[in-house]
Amino acid sequence: MNGKHKLINRLFAAFTIVVGAIWTFPLYWAFVTSIRTEQRVIEGAGIIPDEFNLGSYAHAIFNTNLLRWYVNSIGTAICITAIVLLFGMMCAYALSQIRFPGRKLLFGIILMSYMVPAQALVVSQFILSNDLGIVNSWAGIILPQLIVPVVIVVYKQFFDAVPKEMREAAVLDGGGEFTLLFKVFLPLNWGITTALAIVTFIMAWNSFLWPFLVITSEEQMTITVGITQVNDAFGVTYARLMAVALLGAAPVAIGYLIFQRKVTEAIMISSGVKG
Template sequence: MNIRRLENSVLTGVTVIAAMVWVFPLYWALVTSLRSESRVVARPGLLPDEFNIGNYADALFNTQLLTWYINSVGTAFIVTAVVIVISMMCAYALSQINFPGRRLLYLIVLASFMIPSQALVVTQFILMDQFGLINTWGGIILPQLIVPVTIIVYKQFFDSVPREMREAAVLDGGGDYAILFKLFLPLNWGITTALAIVTFIGVWNAFFWPFLVITSEDMMTIPVGITQVNDAFGLAYARLMSVALLAALPVVLAYLIFQRRVTEAVMISSGVKG
C-alpha cells in the first residue's frame, strides 16, 4: 500500500513539473506582453509588475492582424470541411464498397502517408504557379487537402461497424450517400469532431507552405503575418508577444470548448469505450 502511494506521489509530482514546464512559456509571454518595451529591455522579471494593454492595441490597430485572422479562419475552415467530407467518403468506399482496385488504392493512401509533405513542396509550388494560384486562397488551400491519415482513421472506424447495419440499410432502400451521412456519420461524431479540430489546428498553425505561396501582406495568414510584425518593428518583444498570444487565442478556445469530444474520441478509437 505504501509503495502504491509512493508511486502515485511520484507520478503526481512528475505531472506537476511537466505542467509547469509547459505553462511557463505561456506565462512568460503573457507577462511580457503586458509590459512596456522599455521595461522589458531594462529589467525583465518573473512576476507581473505592469499592466499595459497598449501592445494589444498596437497589434490590433497598427498591423493587419484582423486581415490575417480572416485569412487564417477562412482557409482553416475550408480545408477542415473539405478534408473531413472527402476523407469520410473515401474511407467509406474503401471500407464498405467492393470495387476493382480497392486494395491497391488503399495501399496508395498508406504510401502517401509515409511520404513527408516537404518532399512535395517543389512540385506543388510549380503546379500552383501554373494554375495561377500564387498569392491566393486557392494556393494556400489546395495542397493542404492532402491528409491521408484522416482517411486511414475513418477507415479503421468504418471497418469496426457491423456489416449487418449496412445490409439492413440497403434492404430498406438506402443508397450509399444516405447510409454514410445518416447512419455512419452519427455513429462517429466524436471521431469526426476530433479529426476536425486536429485538422483545423494544423492548418491554423501552418507556416512553411503559406510562407512560400503568399507574397502580399494582405493575403498572409497569422503565422506568416507575425514575422512581418517582427520585421516591421524590429525586436519589439512586448508587441511580438501580444501578437503571438492573439494569434493562439482561437486555437486555445477551440480546444477548451471541444476537449471533452476529443477525449471521448481517443477513448473510442483505443477500444476503451464502446
C-alpha cells in the first residue's frame, strides 16, 4: 500500500512539474526574446539563449514613458485599493451590525451584481465619464473600478462572526458606530484587510480594458496600456515589447513572491472558503 502511495505521489509530482513548465514557458520565451537584438528575433532564433543584449531594457527605461506609466499604475492602484477597502468595510459593517429598512434587499442587490460582467457596463461608463469630463485623467481610471462587491461580502462574513458581547461592551463605553468599526471590528480582521488589499491592488494594477478605453494620452497611460505604445516606424519591435512587458509585470511578480501566503489566503476567502 505504501508503495502504491509513493507511486501516486511521484505521478502527481511529475504532473505538477510538467504543468509548471508549460505555465512558465511563455515567461521564459519572453525573457529570451527580450535579451536578443531585433535582428536575431526576426531571424527566428531558437529557445536557447545565444546572446545577452540589454539594449531593449535600456530603450524601455530611457526612451519611453515607462517611469511615468509606473507612477500612473502605482498611483491609481493605491487609490483604488484604499477607497475600495474603506467603503467596502463601511458598507459591510452597516449590513452586518446596523438594522435598517431594506438591509436584506441591499445585500441581495450586491450579491446579484456578481451576475453582471464588467464588460457589459463599459459603454455606459465611458459615456458617463465623457459627460463628466474625466476622460484622460486618474479620476477616469479610478472611479469605474471602485465597484468590487466581493470586498463587501467578505468583510460582512467576518463582521458577522464577531461576538455580540464585544459590540455591547463598546456601546456601553460610549463608542459610536465609527469607533466600533475602526477600534473593535477592524483590528480583529487585520489579516483579512491585508489579504484583500493585496488582491485588490493586483487587480487594479493588471486592469487593461477600461484604462485602454478611457485613456488616449500617452502621458496618462498605465503600464498595461503603455506596453501597446512600444513600436517604431518599422512596425512592432518584439524584443523591446517583451522587455517592457517583463518590466511592467515585475512589481506584481515580486509582490506576489513576497506576499504569496496572503494572496493565497485572499483568493480562498474571496472564493467563499473561510478558515
